[in-house]
Amino acid sequence: MIYTVTLNPSIDYIVEVDDLKLGDLNRMKRDLKLPGGKGINVSRILNQLGADSTAIGFLGGFTGRFIDDTLREESIKTDFVMIEDDTRINIKLKHGDETEINGLGPAIREQEADALVHKLASLQKNDIVVLSGSIPPSLGGDFYERLIRVCQDTGAEFVIDTTGEALMKALVHKPLLIKPNHHELAELFGVTIHSEEEIVTYGRKLLEAGAKNVLISMAGEGALFITADEVYHANVPAGTVKNSVGAGDSMIAGFVGTLALHGDPIEAFRAGVASGSATAFSDDLATREKIEQLRPQVTISKR
Ligand SMILES: Nc1ncnc2c1ncn2[C@@H]1O[C@H](COP(=O)(O)OP(=O)(O)O)[C@@H](O)[C@H]1O
Numbered sequence: 510m511i512y513t514v515t516l517n518p519s520i521d522y523i524v525e526v527d528d529l530k531l532g533d534l535n536r537m538k539r540d541l542k543l544p545g546g547k548g549i550n551v552s553r554i555l556n557q558l559g560a561d562s563t564a565i566g567f568l569g570g571f572t573g574r575f576i577d578d579t580l581r582e583e584s585i586k587t588d589f590v591m592i593e594d595d596t597r598i599n600i601k602l603k604h605g606d607e608t609e610i611n612g613l614g615p616a617i618r619e620q621e622a623d624a625l626v627h628k629l630a631s632l633q634k635n636d637i638v639v640l641s642g643s644i645p646p647s648l649g650g651d652f653y654e655r656l657i658r659v660c661q662d663t664g665a666e667f668v669i670d671t672t673g674e675a676l677m678k679a680l681v682h683k684p685l686l687i688k689p690n691h692h693e694l695a696e697l698f699g700v701t702i703h704s705e706e707e708i709v710t711y712g713r714k715l716l717e718a719g720a721k722n723v724l725i726s727m728a729g730e731g732a733l734f735i736t737a738d739e740v741y742h743a744n745v746p747a748g749t750v751k752n753s754v755g756a757g758d759s760m761i762a763g764f765v766g767t768l769a770l771h772g773d774p775i776e777a778f779r780a781g782v783a784s785g786s787a788t789a790f791s792d793d794l795a796t797r798e799k800i801e802q803l804r805p806q807v808t809i810s811k812r
Pocket residue numbers: 689690691726727728729730731732745746750753755756757758760781782783784785786787789
């Protein structure tokens with residue numbers, strides 16, 4: 510079973526305006542409320558790909574109920590810890606460009622945090638746990654390490670998609686996959702990256718630090734898959750970008766779901782890129798049809 514853990518879910522409130530005027534009244538042209546948060550997005554795409562998952566993490570209040578209801582309507586299994594505070598709302602403003610304002614997240618009480626750790630304690634050896642997104646400030650920056658320790662005690666594999674110190678500290682525990690984008694990669698090492706060669710150099714450092722597989726996504730410029738033996742490049746299919754929120758999460762879902770179902774890392778890479786682009790070319794996250802339509806357009810070449 511694949512478990513996705515979203516410590517800080519969100520309603521993604523997508524708002525479109527024609528011309529944003531700061532300090533003035535703006536009228537919305539269109540708006541859309543979607544269940545969000547990185548692990549939740551991963552579960553929604555896994556569902557499209559026919560891979561079973563259970564979405565867990567913290568949900569609270571009317572916003573939390575909306576997310577749980579929407580996932581259940583899509584027949585996605587959920588087992589969230591219900592908290593007292595409200596789940597956040599993240600604003601995704603489309604005004605020609607994409608501007609995002611993500612909430613800090615709710616207060617999580619000690620017994621709520623313990624309840625989540627307790628849920629993971631029943632993991633099995635062949636399970637994969639996808640730990641994704643920011644940590645609500647009240648939990649403390651080392652909460653992922655606590656969850657990783659539980660994964661290791663049970664023998665379950667884990668994937669981690671977060672940034673900065675939380676990601677660097679996780680590497681020593683040998684995550685199955687990490688997927689920084691090229692900007693996050695540069696930030697991790699405090700450098701500016703100018704070429705594919707440099708991306709590969711820093712990507713390899715993440716492998717040396719412990720990651721089993723490293724994907725570096727580069728939005729519309731494709732992606733690199735760096736393994737212990739090889740480096741592969743994938744192009745992105747042609748299409749018009751509608752909403753790239755969740756593209757990275759979709760890529761992780763495509764990779765992990767395909768690896769779990771078929772065991773072939775190159776096909777997993779192809780499915781990851783097709784899923785990421787299919788989401789970028791959709792208003793909501795990608796559908797299975799869209800992913801399948803794009804999959805043959807992804808060409809993978811060895812570097
Ligand atoms: N503008 C785009 N055109 C085509 N595909 C895209 C675009 N933006 C994202 N994608 C797809 O989604 C994947 C992840 O996107 P990226 O923006 O790099 O990740 P993140 O959302 O984590 O920052 C890319 O590798 C690509 O397959």
